[in-house]
Amino acid sequence: MTRKSRVHAVVGGGVMGVATAWELARRGEAVVVYEATGVADGASGGFGYRGVRANGRDLRELPLMARAYEIWPELADALGSRTGYDRIGHLRLYEAPHEEPSSAHRARVQASMGIPSQHLGRAQLLEMEPGLGPTVRGAVHCPMDGVADHGATTQAYARAAQGAGAEVRVGRAVTGLISHGGRVKELELEGGDRVPVSGELLLLANSATATLVERALGRELPVWAVLPQVLWTSAEDETPPFTSLLGHAHRRISLKLIPDGRIMISGGWRGTWDRSGAPTSIPDHVKANWDEAVRVLPSVVRRTLEGAQVDRPESVSVDGIPVIDRLPEASNVIVATGWSGHGWAIAPAVAELLAAWVTSGNRPGLLGPFCLGRFA
Numbered sequence: 364m365t366r367k368s369r370v371h372a373v374v375g376g377g378v379m380g381v382a383t384a385w386e387l388a389r390r391g392e393a394v395v396v397y398e399a400t401g402v403a404d405g406a407s408g409g410f411g412y413r414g415v416r417a418n419g420r421d422l423r424e425l426p427l428m429a430r431a432y433e434i435w436p437e438l439a440d441a442l443g444s445r446t447g448y449d450r451i452g453h454l455r456l457y458e459a460p461h462e463e464p465s466s467a468h469r470a471r472v473q474a475s476m477g478i479p480s481q482h483l484g485r486a487q488l489l490e491m492e493p494g495l496g497p498t499v500r501g502a503v504h505c506p507m508d509g510v511a512d513h514g515a516t517t518q519a520y521a522r523a524a525q526g527a528g529a530e531v532r533v534g535r536a537v538t539g540l541i542s543h544g545g546r547v548k549e550l551e552l553e554g555g556d557r558v559p560v561s562g563e564l565l566l567l568a569n570s571a572t573a574t575l576v577e578r579a580l581g582r583e584l585p586v587w588a589v590l591p592q593v594l595w596t597s598a599e600d601e602t603p604p605f606t607s608l609l610g611h612a613h614r615r616i617s618l619k620l621i622p623d624g625r626i627m628i629s630g631g632w633r634g635t636w637d638r639s640g641a642p643t644s645i646p647d648h649v650k651a652n653w654d655e656a657v658r659v660l661p662s663v664v665r666r667t668l669e670g671a672q673v674d675r676p677e678s679v680s681v682d683g684i685p686v687i688d689r690l691p692e693a694s695n696v697i698v699a700t701g702w703s704g705h706g707w708a709i710a711p712a713v714a715e716l717l718a719a720w721v722t723s724g725n726r727p728g729l730l731g732p733f734c735l736g737r738f739a
């Protein structure tokens with residue numbers, strides 16, 4: 364890294380941290396990422412693929428998704444590495460009759476906000492996905508939604524950030540923020556060493572951000588940690604039972620067909636922490652997630668449940684959308700956390716906007732809905 368008058372610090376080497384570092388470095392800014400363990404060791408890694416989905420999102424996030432739609436198809440070329448991005452479309456299924464009008468309205472509103480969306484009845488839906496169960500009545504279809512390989516993409520961002528001049532330091536957690544005169548001037552690292560922060564400090568450590576902020580600056584963010592559950596099935600030698608990314612209007616279910624033929628089942632069921640603090644799955648939640656998968660896609664029952672994972676903590680916020688803002692307690696600190704289970708898809712857009720904020724000094728308008736002031 365060349366000698367620059369200010370060096371920005373990013374805490375967290377998940378997708379948000381390394382993507383923001385890349386965006387800053389390619390704008391000529393000096394930046395160091397501090398990651399406690401390894402790149403993509405948190406929510407940005409783990410089994411399977413992540414949904415790149417606008418369908419069913421909180422409407423306040425749709426402008427970010429519209430921008431993310433533009434970035435995702437070009438990202439592999441820009442980073443010089445595979446992202447596994449595939450625009451396979453998303454179906455938000457419904458079964459209850461009362462979900463028909465709400466789905467039709469959602470399709471219209473999403474389309475008016477730049478997210479191509481169409482309401483499909485059962486006949487049209489079965490032409491697309493003949494393997495769906497008998498209770499499924501229709502869906503909202505977003506053809507521009509898709510999936511990406513989250514581990515590969517996060518590693519690609521980290522390599523590209525380093526290639527553009529960013530430094531990525533792994534293996535030591537940031538344990539404290541040292542402030543003087545209303546700015547954070549130093550970070551304390553595991554083991555007690557301190558490192559200077561001469562530029563902006565971006566706290567992008569997912570759920571750990573809230574802990575750091577509360578301990579060091581005394582502000583309680585309305586954000587906490589959960590352990591999303593992921594199951595996966597055996598691969599079977601059969602015609603792929605579905606091709607789109609599948610979600611549901613009221614069931615906590617998300618189904619993805621992995622390129623190796625296994626099915627990833629997730630959608631909002633959670634694990635917990637045992638007495639020693641280790642993540643552990645809850646048998647009832649595993650069963651409920653599996654049963655819901657079988658309900659919407661009956662052929663799942665012919666497969667074997669091969670694995671369950673709940674060891675990737677994610678931050679959720681009290682109103683289900685992220686908190687992205689400067690902190691009044693320290694003028695050089697920006698936090699971005701509270702992704703609420705859907706931060707992956709918007710990460711390229713958020714990173715671009717955070718870098719624009721740092722370099723211009725002005726908060727981009729698209730980040731306005733995520734300000735702390737909404738809780739005042």
Ligand SMILES: Cc1cc2nc3c(=O)[nH]c(=O)nc-3n(C[C@H](O)[C@H](O)[C@H](O)COP(=O)(O)OP(=O)(O)OC[C@H]3O[C@@H](n4cnc5c(N)ncnc54)[C@H](O)[C@@H]3O)c2cc1C
Binds near residue numbers: 376405537
């Ligand atoms: C199972 C699962 C499925 C998901 N599915 C989807 C999906 O389909 N679509 C979607 O859009 N989103 C999805 N998400 C959400 C998405 O993956 C996350 O919102 C996103 O990856 C968050 O990125 P991040 O960089 O903020 O956090 P992380 O990837 O968790 O990175 C934070 C990093 O900070 C590091 N860290 C923590 N504390 C410290 C410290 N004190 N000092 C230094 N470093 C520290 C951690 O080690 C970690 O590497 C899913 C999440 C999970 C867990």
